[in-house]
Amino acid sequence: MSVRRPPRFFYGYAVVAAIFFTSLFMFGAFTSFGIFFKPMSSELGWTRAMTSGAFSLAYVVMGFGNFGAGRLTDRFGPKAVLVTCGLLLGLSYILMSQIGAIWQMYLFYGLLTGAGMSGGDTPVLATLARWFVKRRGTFTGIAKLGAGVGILTVPALVNWLILGSGWRQAFVIVSIISLVGVVTAAMFLKRDPAAVGQLPDGDTEMPEKKAGTGASRQFSLREVTGTSQFWIFAGVWFVLVFCVQVVLIHIANHVTDLGISATVAAAVVSTIGGFSLLGRGGIGYLSDRIKPKYAFILAIVFLIGAMVLVQFARQAWAFYFFAAMYGVAHGAIFTVISPVLAELFGLRAIGSIIGAIIMVGTVGGAIGPLVAGRIFDVTGSYQAAFLIILGFSII
Numbered sequence: 001m002s003v004r005r006p007p008r009f010f011y012g013y014a015v016v017a018a019i020f021f022t023s024l025f026m027f028g029a030f031t032s033f034g035i036f037f038k039p040m041s042s043e044l045g046w047t048r049a050m051t052s053g054a055f056s057l058a059y060v061v062m063g064f065g066n067f068g069a070g071r072l073t074d075r076f077g078p079k080a081v082l083v084t085c086g087l088l089l090g091l092s093y094i095l096m097s098q099i100g101a102i103w104q105m106y107l108f109y110g111l112l113t114g115a116g117m118s119g120g121d122t123p124v125l126a127t128l129a130r131w132f133v134k135r136r137g138t139f140t141g142i143a144k145l146g147a148g149v150g151i152l153t154v155p156a157l158v159n160w161l162i163l164g165s166g167w168r169q170a171f172v173i174v175s176i177i178s179l180v181g182v183v184t185a186a187m188f189l190k191r192d193p194a195a196v197g198q199l200p201d202g203d204t205e206m207p208e209k210k211a212g213t214g215a216s217r218q219f220s221l222r223e224v225t226g227t228s229q230f231w232i233f234a235g236v237w238f239v240l241v242f243c244v245q246v247v248l249i250h251i252a253n254h255v256t257d258l259g260i261s262a263t264v265a266a267a268v269v270s271t272i273g274g275f276s277l278l279g280r281g282g283i284g285y286l287s288d289r290i291k292p293k294y295a296f297i298l299a300i301v302f303l304i305g306a307m308v309l310v311q312f313a314r315q316a317w318a319f320y321f322f323a324a325m326y327g328v329a330h331g332a333i334f335t336v337i338s339p340v341l342a343e344l345f346g347l348r349a350i351g352s353i354i355g356a357i358i359m360v361g362t363v364g365g366a367i368g369p370l371v372a373g374r375i376f377d378v379t380g381s382y383q384a385a386f387l388i389i390l391g392f393s394i395i
Contacts, residue, residue, distance in 0.1 A: 010202030011190060012131040016143045018188040019124045022082055023146035025181035026120045028154025029089060029174050030058075030113065035158045036096075039167045050102055056366065057110030058117065063362020065118025070355025073123040077195075082186035085119030088112055090179025097171035120147075121358055125338035126351035130192040133200045136339045137292060141284020144335050148277040152270065218346035224353055229344055234360045240333055242364035243303065243389040247326060248272075249369040254310075254382045255319055264316045268323045275327025283332035292339035299332035300393055307390040311383070
């Protein structure tokens with residue numbers, strides 16, 4: 001009887017590496033908008049509200065675009081989707097280098113960049129869910145480390161470029177880097193192990209169904225929307241993204257409002273990014289040792305702890321501690337979503353399902369910062385907004 005030899009190399013590792021780099025270039029470029037913000041708006045004479053509106057539009061387009069990107073991934077695979085998104089992202093940044101009117105920024109950044117970023121989450125999470133079962137959380141965490149690395153490094157590079165060559169030239173360089181980086185990495189993506197004659201996790205024979213490895217029933221998107229589990233999770237995700245965006249947009253303002261320097265406020269944001277790497281890798285790995293649902297709950301516990309701490313933080317060291325706890329929660333939440341949904345609903349329409357959930361979360365992410373800003377305008381403080389986040393997290 002012939003024995004099937006294991007392949008010399010499991011292609012899933014190449015998929016993880018490709019997603020690491022697509023995430024690095026996409027999210028690094030996207031989050032660098034904050035570095036372009038002040039020099040661009042100052043030179044062109046735009047108010048901060050006018051300029052920030054383009055980012056809000058891009059975020060909404062990105063969120064709703066995730067649903068379409070998920071459906072296209074289920075049908076055509078991730079390579080075509082990510083190549084298209086990389087081209088859109090590169091085009092949007094090269095056009096941004098030429099802007100002179102506010103409508104151009106809303107078109108080039110708000111619509112084109114948002115459309116390009118629609119491939120940043122759903123297609124890659126759906127692909128990882130198909131390639132890994134027993135180690136889904138671990139390798140999702142490793143792949144999504146790229147987003148954290150991009151957030152830590154690309155804005156610093158952009159700041160250096162702006163100081164040396166101006167913001168227009170910086171947009172050109174970021175355009176080239178993101179276009180080449182995303183498209184090149186995307187060329188190595190395969191939809192699932194069957195595309196190269198392999199099985200998930202590099203197994204040589206189909207493993208027996210075990211608890212936590214996936215749903216026993218494979219749901220379609222239509223079937224999923226008829227279940228209470230889907231709508232419960234959608235509600236949870238709405239609230240979580242509401243909370244996440246409030247913190248990301250307003251925490252630096254809150255720190256400086258308390259009389260702490262802007263340098264410390266920026267370092268707090270960087271600390272969030274650094275500890276998000278720990279959340280992505282650590283709790284992603286842990287989700288393979290316990291049920292993904294419990295890893296997800298642990299991430300929310302970290303969020304609750306952070307929001308308790310921020311109620312009392314008045315000194316720099318307390319905000320660094322807050323940033324560490326919140327960073328772990330942030331990284332873990334966006335890593336464990338894929339294993340949780342795969343466990344609940346299977347892989348048949350995982351791209352469409354993740355896309356639908358992210359689309360719901362986008363609404364929460366768009367509303368949250370507006371609510372927090374309104375609370376500050378009325379009360380002169382973010383305290384009530386942070387209390388709302390704490391209550392939402394506990395619920």
